[in-house]
Amino acid sequence: xxxxxxxxxxxxxxxxxxxxxxxxxxxxxxxxxxxxxxxxxxxxxxxxxxxxxxxxxxxxxxxxxxxxxxxxxxxxxxxxxxxxxxxxxxxxxxxxxxxxxxxxxxxxxxxxxxxxxxxxxxxxxxxxxxxxxxxxxxxxxxxxxxxxxxxxxxxxxxxxxxxxxxxxxxxxxxxxxxxxxxxxxxxxxxxxxxxxxxxxxxxxxxxxxxxxxxxxxxxxxxxxxxxxxxxxxxxxxxxxxxxxxxxxxxxxxxxxxxxxxxxxxxxxxxxxxxxxxxxxxxxxxxxxxxxxxxxxxxxxxxxxxxxxxxxxxxxxxxxxxxxxxxxxxxxxxxxxxxxxxxxxxxxxxxxxxxxxxxxxxxxxxxxxxxxxxxxxxxxxxxxxxxxxxxxxxxxxxxxxxxxxxxxxxxxxxxxxxxxxxxxxxxxxxxxxxxxxxxxxxxxxxxxxxxxxxxxxxxxxxxxxxxxxxxxxxxxxxxxxxxxxxxxxxxxxxxxxxxxxxxxxxxxxxxxxxxxxxxxxxxxxxxxxxxxxxxxxxxxxxxxxxxxxxxxxxxxxxxxxxxxxxxxxxxxxxxxxxxxxxxxxxxxxxxxxxxxxxxxxxxxxxxxxxxxxxxxxxxxxxxxxxxxxxxxxxxxxxxxxxxxxxxxxxxxxxxxxxxxxxxxxxxxxxxxxxxxxxxxxxxxxxxx
Amino acid sequence: xxxxxxxxxxxxxxxxxxxxxxxxxxxxxxxxxxxxxxxxxxxxxxxxxxxxxxxxxxxxxxxxxxxxxxxxxxxxxxxxxxxxxxxxxxxxxxxxxxxxxxxx
Numbered sequence: 001x002x003x004x005x006x007x008x009x010x011x012x013x014x015x016x017x018x019x020x021x022x023x024x025x026x027x028x029x030x031x032x033x034x035x036x037x038x039x040x041x042x043x044x045x046x047x048x049x050x051x052x053x054x055x056x057x058x059x060x061x062x063x064x065x066x067x068x069x070x071x072x073x074x075x076x077x078x079x080x081x082x083x084x085x086x087x088x089x090x091x092x093x094x095x096x097x098x099x100x101x102x103x104x105x106x107x108x109x110x111x112x113x114x115x116x117x118x119x120x121x122x123x124x125x126x127x128x129x130x131x132x133x134x135x136x137x138x139x140x141x142x143x144x145x146x147x148x149x150x151x152x153x154x155x156x157x158x159x160x161x162x163x164x165x166x167x168x169x170x171x172x173x174x175x176x177x178x179x180x181x182x183x184x185x186x187x188x189x190x191x192x193x194x195x196x197x198x199x200x201x202x203x204x205x206x207x208x209x210x211x212x213x214x215x216x217x218x219x220x221x222x223x224x225x226x227x228x229x230x231x232x233x234x235x236x237x238x239x240x241x242x243x244x245x246x247x248x249x250x251x252x253x254x255x256x257x258x259x260x261x262x263x264x265x266x267x268x269x270x271x272x273x274x275x276x277x278x279x280x281x282x283x284x285x286x287x288x289x290x291x292x293x294x295x296x297x298x299x300x301x302x303x304x305x306x307x308x309x310x311x312x313x314x315x316x317x318x319x320x321x322x323x324x325x326x327x328x329x330x331x332x333x334x335x336x337x338x339x340x341x342x343x344x345x346x347x348x349x350x351x352x353x354x355x356x357x358x359x360x361x362x363x364x365x366x367x368x369x370x371x372x373x374x375x376x377x378x379x380x381x382x383x384x385x386x387x388x389x390x391x392x393x394x395x396x397x398x399x400x401x402x403x404x405x406x407x408x409x410x411x412x413x414x415x416x417x418x419x420x421x422x423x424x425x426x427x428x429x430x431x432x433x434x435x436x437x438x439x440x441x442x443x444x445x446x447x448x449x450x451x452x453x454x455x456x457x458x459x460x461x462x463x464x465x466x467x468x469x470x471x472x473x474x475x476x477x478x479x480x481x482x483x484x485x486x487x488x489x490x491x492x493x494x495x496x497x498x499x500x501x502x503x504x505x506x507x508x509x510x511x512x513x514x515x516x517x518x519x520x521x522x523x524x525x526x527x528x529x530x531x532x533x534x535x536x537x538x539x540x541x542x543x544x545x546x547x548x549x550x551x552x553x554x555x556x557x558x559x560x561x562x563x564x565x566x567x568x569x570x571x572x573x574x575x576x577x578x579x580x581x582x583x584x585x586x587x588x589x590x591x592x593x594x595x596x597x598x599x600x601x602x603x604x605x606x607x608x609x610x611x612x613x614x615x616x617x618x619x620x621x622x623x624x625x626x627x628x629x630x631x632x633x634x635x636x637x638x639x640x641x642x643x644x645x646x647x648x649x650x651x652x653x654x655x656x657x658x659x660x661x662x663x664x665x666x667x668x669x670x671x672x673x674x675x676x677x678x679x680x681x682x683x684x685x686x687x
Numbered sequence: 688x689x690x691x692x693x694x695x696x697x698x699x700x701x702x703x704x705x706x707x708x709x710x711x712x713x714x715x716x717x718x719x720x721x722x723x724x725x726x727x728x729x730x731x732x733x734x735x736x737x738x739x740x741x742x743x744x745x746x747x748x749x750x751x752x753x754x755x756x757x758x759x760x761x762x763x764x765x766x767x768x769x770x771x772x773x774x775x776x777x778x779x780x781x782x783x784x785x786x787x788x789x790x791x
Binding site: 222250280283286287290334337340341 | 786
């Protein structure tokens, strides 16, 4: 980056011709794809004349289901970039055995930094937030989350963060400090460019969004449950959502603080984390992992929730050991705050402290083990159907145990001293995040897609996708355990041991198969949309679901429930179906109040993006205007008095009776016909 | 009607008690420091204890947190928050002082 001066600096900060990505052909191509992709999408929307539809039905919507779907769209888009970056890195390592390969070190450094940042903050977090948003209010029998506008603001702050990462591909370079951004390397003395600034503001936007989401979800679960929905009747997915939200509330602030202090160091020459003048970079490592370790469980707990739903639904059995699963989830949530030091065992504490944190880490294996057994016993003697969701869940169970065992190895400080900073660690956490987190999210995506859009996803392409993800994962990461044990450092741009070549080539093949898995997901979506009329499930219960989200039509009406359900059992919907009261008209319908659309959240997102962009490039007027505009949006909103819209009882009754008539004319299908065109979402009664 | 009035009086009394307790605790804390009523070694501890008691007073009289069944959720959240904050802040102190000690 070059420093600019004079009037130009006043107007455009440090932005100049040098910021354009012409320093390497690969960067140019990457930037062109982003720019052309954005332009192409805009042109396509204009050509289809869908701007108004998009604006009024989606972007300004405060409906928790639509916000959830937008989160997942964002996650899938960013997943594509993350996977492509992963394949680029695998290709570099496969080629760069005693040769420089095709990526210069600086570019390779940017790639592993953006890959990690994107995969955690813009794939995993939006994916789980989206699923919880879509499912949780329906599972507890609520009409929306407690704070619908705040929900939209969280979404648009996350989108702003994601947009800033995409901008960093076009203007300037990203940080080369990894996703954890340790100072002093990320201080301005060592990385004077805009890279770490991009990273700081991207994380700040996303972490504020996540904190707000956590508050919103926790309050929703505490305050919005349907009558009779006691805590020990909550579906397990909602339990995991609750624990994750509480973790978000407590774990995100340390990250916001750590990045804010680093920003003060970089912008105002302060010395929180510098080597000299009283700085203490170990406090950064401490703060970052105070966030970072609970974050691991923020990511994995919702996946555990999805697996619990999938295992019990596709075994047609009550979840085995419900209470033990709940207590295990709570134990994991609390323990997750006691182990952060294991991320820096080798950074100088006394052995006794390391030992204490090592033991705490191993303890987490106990509640997790309880869960694995509970799921196996849920499957035992169930009416098991090998749906795509169940395939992901089975692969999870197998592979996650392997990853967990390597985690126990790493929790032993002396072992950690041997393999820390090697690809053994990389293999371990990918082993937790891909089969654990991502397979959970993909299983949930396949599971709830028919509820969201009213048609099932294509089975064949779903199976191909699942096979590719599973096989690709094994091939890509099992070899890294071997090379890691042999001492191959992580984040290596060039490799000097020719004997690693076969392993790295195998890993490259795995990477390509994962890419094929990603491609299959999109083909599946495309094929399913094309054939949607064959796979419609308007009645809304294609899998003989057990919890309340399946008690509505698919897609559900804006207000979710025609009348709020009375909950009598843990498997609330199954209880209703068994007693034949699932599809009955109500005695009495009431007017329903739902939030009106609002552009406030979009305005805040755009303003926050501008402000962050201004901060990155030192365009001070833009930073101030952006921040001011975000506050102004909040103030303007506070003058809007008419925020709710009433849906008359007659309209609700009409919709309900229409749906019930449709059900009366529908043939219920048995579990054998689940994947056939005959399944329009009415399940044959089990009794 | 009488009920409501009685209720109102009861609530007002509770707020007043809380206010007086909070005021008293603050005055005592300031007095301890201003008049050096305790030896220097105990002063800090004394102020901390009074501050903690004041915290409980605020919870009890102003935020209406008590041990009754209807307040269980609030109490649980509060205790959990306390636990996490103790873990995070206490843990940070242990780790950083340990590192500091080993550097000197």
